[in-house]
Amino acid sequence: MCTSKTAFVSINNRNSDVRMFSSTSQLAVSMSPSQLSAVGNNSNERIPMRQGSYVALVTPMTNTGAIDIPSLRSLLQFHLESGTDGLCILGTTGEASVLTMKERKMVLDVAVEEVKGKIPILVGTGTIDPEHVKEQTLQAIDCGCDASLVVTPYYVKPPQRGLIRHFETMADLGLPVCIYNVPGRTGVDFLPESIGKVAGHPNIVAVKEATGDVSRVAKIHEACETNGAPIDSLLLLSGDDGTTDEFVLRGGDGCISVTANVAPSMMHNLMMAALKKDTDEVERINAPLRRLHKDEFCEANPIPIKWAVQRMGKIDTAYLRPPLDELSPDFHGVVENALKEAGLI
Numbered sequence: 391m392c393t394s395k396t397a398f399v400s401i402n403n404r405n406s407d408v409r410m411f412s413s414t415s416q417l418a419v420s421m422s423p424s425q426l427s428a429v430g431n432n433s434n435e436r437i438p439m440r441q442g443s444y445v446a447l448v449t450p451m452t453n454t455g456a457i458d459i460p461s462l463r464s465l466l467q468f469h470l471e472s473g474t475d476g477l478c479i480l481g482t483t484g485e486a487s488v489l490t491m492k493e494r495k496m497v498l499d500v501a502v503e504e505v506k507g508k509i510p511i512l513v514g515t516g517t518i519d520p521e522h523v524k525e526q527t528l529q530a531i532d533c534g535c536d537a538s539l540v541v542t543p544y545y546v547k548p549p550q551r552g553l554i555r556h557f558e559t560m561a562d563l564g565l566p567v568c569i570y571n572v573p574g575r576t577g578v579d580f581l582p583e584s585i586g587k588v589a590g591h592p593n594i595v596a597v598k599e600a601t602g603d604v605s606r607v608a609k610i611h612e613a614c615e616t617n618g619a620p621i622d623s624l625l626l627l628s629g630d631d632g633t634t635d636e637f638v639l640r641g642g643d644g645c646i647s648v649t650a651n652v653a654p655s656m657m658h659n660l661m662m663a664a665l666k667k668d669t670d671e672v673e674r675i676n677a678p679l680r681r682l683h684k685d686e687f688c689e690a691n692p693i694p695i696k697w698a699v700q701r702m703g704k705i706d707t708a709y710l711r712p713p714l715d716e717l718s719p720d721f722h723g724v725v726e727n728a729l730k731e732a733g734l735i
């Protein structure tokens with residue numbers, strides 16, 4: 391187990407040491423009294439983010455496109471029972487971009503009710519419009535979630551100084567922030583040098599790095615040191631399943647994983663082995679997952695993984711809202727064979 395995260399509180403979790411970090415809340419002066427009250431009521435009850443495997447959870451839907459609450463409850467229990475270290479809901483894999491605020495609240499309320507504070511709930515609140523990000527973040531606070539996942543604003547390609555201001559503004563709302571850097575989808579890359587400049591904010595507690603570039607771990611560490619930011623209190627989470635093992639072996643703290651939707655126990659065990667630098671165990675666990683890491687992206691995420699979750703019987707349908715569509719029959723065999731190779735079906 392890496393011991394560099396000295397600002398984390400070490401706890402015993404599933405017979406493994408897991409380090410946790412809780413930010414100091416910093417409230418925005420523009421918030422209303424009721425919003426301030428909501429933050430105050432919830433902040434003391436938040437579950438700190440921790441090292442390990444976070445599942446980038448799919449959002450179950452019926453064949454008519456409604457949120458499937460019974461399947462959602464069952465899916466959440468599956469992850470609690472399987473060793474998932476944290477939930478990442480309403481992100482890219484959760485089809486957040488096509489859900490209404492009412493539907494988001496429904497999902498968040500169910501998640502908080504089912505999880506009961508056992509593991510942290512990270513909720514995607516990022517969009518292109520800063521005011522909408524604020525609205526969704528305040529909703530997450532009201533619902534009692536533990537942290538927000540804020541993606542770089544997409545399409546408009548803001549400069550680094552604009553991104554720095556954006557993340558600091560969202561962190562000022564008081565909910566711990568995990569920065570989400572995924573240039574392949576957004577068209578903009580939040581560079582390590584810029585991460586180092588915001589890492590000192592007490593509410594910026596994690597980075598989801600989805601470039602697939604494992605050298606980013608060292609570069610972010612170096613940028614934090616250059617700026618006098620406490621890297622000890624910043625979790626570095628891989629957002630690319632295919633390189634997650636190497637990312638953590640190089641000093642990362644875990645992952646936000648698509649694969650964990652169908653292999654939560656394996657991804658938890660993989661992260662624990664990588665954190666301990668047990669390369670033999672990492673290889674043993676990860677070898678049967680490599681094909682799945684690749685083939686779950688045979689079409690755009692979350693199309694293949696939602697089909698895989700349904701194929702395993704964890705949800706009733708693989709329905710996705712337009713403009714996405716269910717997995718092409720041409721790829722059913724591809725994903726099924728990957729699941730078989732991983733020993734999941």
